[in-house]
Amino acid sequence: MTLLLPPSTAGSLPKPSWLAQPQTLWSPWKLQGDALIEGKRDALRLALDDQLQAGIEIVSDGEQTRQHFVTTFIEHLDGVDFEKRETVRIRDRYDASVPTVVGAVSRPHPVFVEDARFLRQQTKQPIKWALPGPMTMVDTLFDTHYKSREKLAWAFAEILNQEARELEAAGVDIIQFDEPAFNVFFDEVNDWGVAVLEKAAEGLRCETAVHICYGYGIRANTEWKKTLGSQWRQYEEAFPKLQTSSLDIISLECHNSRVPMDLIELIRGKKVMVGAIDVASSVIETPEEVAGTLRKALQFVDADKLYPCTNCGMAPLSREVAMAKLRALGAGAAIVRRELLG
Template sequence: MLQTMIVGSLPRPTWLVPPHQMYVSWQLQGESLQEGQDDAVRLAVADQEVAGLDILTDGEQRRRHYIWGFCEGLSGLDFSDLVEIETRGNRYGHTVKAARVTGPIRRPSSVLIDSLRFLKQHTSKPVKVTLPGPMTTADTLADAYYGDREKLAMALAEVLNEEACELAENGCDMIQFDEPCFNIYLDAVEAWGIKALERCTQSVSAKTAVHICYGYGVSAVLKWKTQNTDWGHYGRTLPLLRTSTIDMISVECAASGVDPAVLAEARGKDIMVGVIDVGTEAIESPETVARRIRTALEYVEPQHLYPCTDCGMIPRSRTAARGKMHALAAGASLVRSELAGGADH
């Protein structure tokens, strides 16, 4: 019960990446970069092991960005001539640089298999690999080829499925698709977003998950959260996902205004519940984490509940990230002991 994990990312060492960068510029090159990334993964795994987490990732230490890290391995995309586009429904009021879609999207070779193999060499615990979801990836590209957002997303779903199947065949225990856009384009989620997500998971032998959050703990997102008054997005997406082929759903509950009662809309699915706020350096106490888990347990059966972070921890300091992981594991342990004691009686 209550197996713990992070969403995926951890802050990178400053000798590998300048601090507080979301779109990474590597400090190293060539063989030094490879060695530096290997060392960063070893540290990320060690931090999770020491904290006592149950399911591990490589901290996404090798990726420049959670979307670009996969897309740079594809053909049909031009990263040499980036253009400015609005993304996420312009929720945060700024544009971002985007690669152009210039031809049919293909996956010439595996993108993350070597990273998976390295991760598995350094832990005996179950491991998770994260991939960008097709809707969110389509929203982050400048399409000059398909001419239709759904067609682009389905093309991305094809190559994501190829990667996910290969990851599963090579021993990945869990494959997570990151879809923050599922909290933005609700009509599109219903029209074709679920279909694209299910295409990603077709014939994948590992457990599949979808992560739906309100964004990283960065200033633009935090500003939006303080002004937002509508937290009803999960009320539309969770019922759709409940009848989908996806195995697990990840939701943000610690730092959002989401009513945990909405978790009942996905009853029967495994649920990763965010009980760690990734938008602050403050480290939760185990008691605070335990209280959040107990609230979630009012709507999710213990065997289906996976305590987690709200989102990735790239923006946080390494000290805060370590502390938050320890609190996550300790808080889950408190509740696990309570549940075991109740069973004894």
């Protein structure tokens, strides 16, 4: 990829109001049957156009065809019972009613491959596709079969690798694994989390990324952040192992967070998606604020390895705010690109 400072999003974008309830996670679809299939594809095309108009150069589907970044993938797997639910603590932060793993997990058919193929047909831009990471999938379920978070994670890694290989064949340029759990379960990250993630990415020739953030701008996450003190150093726990891993790109949260920018030094040599847009606020960044975040990051990452990005997905925001933030990201990246090119 030869673009300099190519902007991208971390994942989700708000859905149109005719498809799902705005600013709501797990919002039910407003359409059914063939109308839903058509509506999802219309929304995907809109999300693509929004990105292109905002100057986003590595584009995605905006997760328009899925209700949630983790559970939509799990819904397509065998071995998980969505009727049998238990309450569990998600990422040690909030309680949620989740489905139960009742048998060996498997993937009877591709999940997102047709959607990726459709997106590939719409654009010549580089495409990034997000998948849930194995540890975050484990943390979103109640398990009565494997009775081991690590064993279940390895099983998910096999399934994710199958999906990722088919996404690559469909024309995806970057496959991103979302692992917000990496900012919580530090011992597991280093004991088996990174190894399991590498298994999910095994054999891929396209670029691979891991996205680690402090979560959507929902109340449970913003309340948790208030307990983290004046410096958020969680990345310090996972970055050394990720620096020596086979993953190509590390995606992290920067703007309006208390993450010390110099922690990026721990992943020197990797490509870095620097979060320059705050998704936990409806305040719209100026292009100059975005540029300021990117300039700070350039102290610790070479320009050819810096990918401007959002802190996390923007599904809970209004479309109007999300679009304005995308435009700021594209414009801010363009400012710094012009400076670098003289």
